[in-house]
Amino acid sequence: MNEIFDKLIIRVLIAIIICALLYLYKFAHLLLYPTANKQVNAKFFPAQNSADSIHFFSRIIGIGIIFSSINFDIGNGIMIGIVDLCILSAVSFILYLASLFIVDGIALYNFEYEDEILKRKNHCYATIAASNAVALGFIINKSLLTSNGSLILILFMWLLAIALFGFSSKLYFLLSRFQFNKLIIQKNMALAFSYSGYILGFTMVIVSSIDQPVRSIENYTVNVILKIILSLIIFPIFRYGIIHIFSLTDVIGKKGKNDTNLNIDDPNMGQGIFEGALLFTSFYLTTVITGYISYGKIYPEY
């Protein structure tokens, strides 16, 4: 019985420590966003600006996803475990915030947070930023898990993953018919759904690609890139397969016609959901092909 109570106390203590670390995470924003001092210290009213709420809580969800990968090993003493937790958390915060800063600069370089969120209350922008934040959370989560606590490997994997994520942001323009910048200005939610589905799907591909053992950094890099290329090869099979199997028809009435030259000026929510869901499902099924086939004795190790 003593042991049960003791372990319960340790769990509560670690939960409190995590809350303290989240408090530090809040102030870590000031490293990259020094002008956000007033916002960081002020009270937050979620009901006041729902766009800001989406933007704000996505970052909390992201850090929560990152924390889900951290293992607490207190077998060598509780202080060692706490120190280890603090170091990994600090590294995670810095990498996560740096990632958000970089990705916002790549995908949303034409827009400013103050203009879009605080002044215009642009839900489209907020949703896109939120999906980026959640996606980056998954990527850093997998980097922490795969690196097994090694700070050098975390840094290397993070760099590789961010490069791939930046590449994926640019690939969206090839796969979607929506005019990205124009629709954000118009606050069109169809774009938000489309981009969210796409970025979360491609993130699954990146996560699946970096989830492999690191025997040497060169081999690992090549294997990751090979998996990404393989995903891009397999992806159209699922995309066009789903369109034809379920007879998905766009607004023009031509089944399966997904001509990227035919840009849609004012898409409705349904088109956005169609594109987002299709891209997400296709990428997710692609990860099954690239990641989860066990060849067993068909290709034995001799």
Added chain:
Amino acid sequence: MSKIAVYIILVLVFLGLARSFSTQGNRHTYIQNDLIFSNFFKGENISVILDQIYSSGFLIKTHFHRYKIFNGFSSRPYYRTFRVSRQFQEQNIQNIGMSIFRRKEISSFGNSVPLPPGSLYIGDLAYGNWVNSPSGMKKWHFHRAYRHYPRIFGWKKFRPTKDFYKKIELARQNEVPFFGEKGEFGTNGTITGASSKAKGPLVSDLKTTVFKPLIKKYTLYTSKDYRNSKHLHFDDEDLYEDE
């Protein structure tokens, strides 16, 4: 059209990169036919026995030979696996357990007629001698220092007679495979065939569906890692253990 071109380029880039960095493809030397045995297997008193034949892959097959290479001066053979051509595979389908290459002297090219294993050392008085058996026939008997040779060659209780040896020599001169007077050697041989089948296949045939492990997996009521705590590691955690 440009999308198709991009897709084709992507496929080619992937195949090129995968081939360049693949460890699997570069692991095994390729043998097209027996003409290059002489270059691969150097030294004298060397005998190469075809130990196993197998193929891997689903639609595009890759064929392999595993050879047991024995040198008369060493006490133990060693194994090597080679990737072979389909034609060479089919050519040697009946030769499992047979010696498919042997070289007596270092200066000679060697001989690649399929013969019973150990035929290089039969009749060589440096390795053994002919002994009269109770049946009246002369049988080959290895010297004490080489008494383990029959085990290496997989002879079991078989011992070649003088007639057997003469037939081996005849086959070698005529370049005709010899599987034994009563078909003792080769893939379906009474001696070597049984031992090669006992090893079992190294790769599974997709046509052979193994239901038993599948049914066992579906009917398990515990998972492998049920005792592992995902995040918090205590020593011997068991909440229900009595004090």
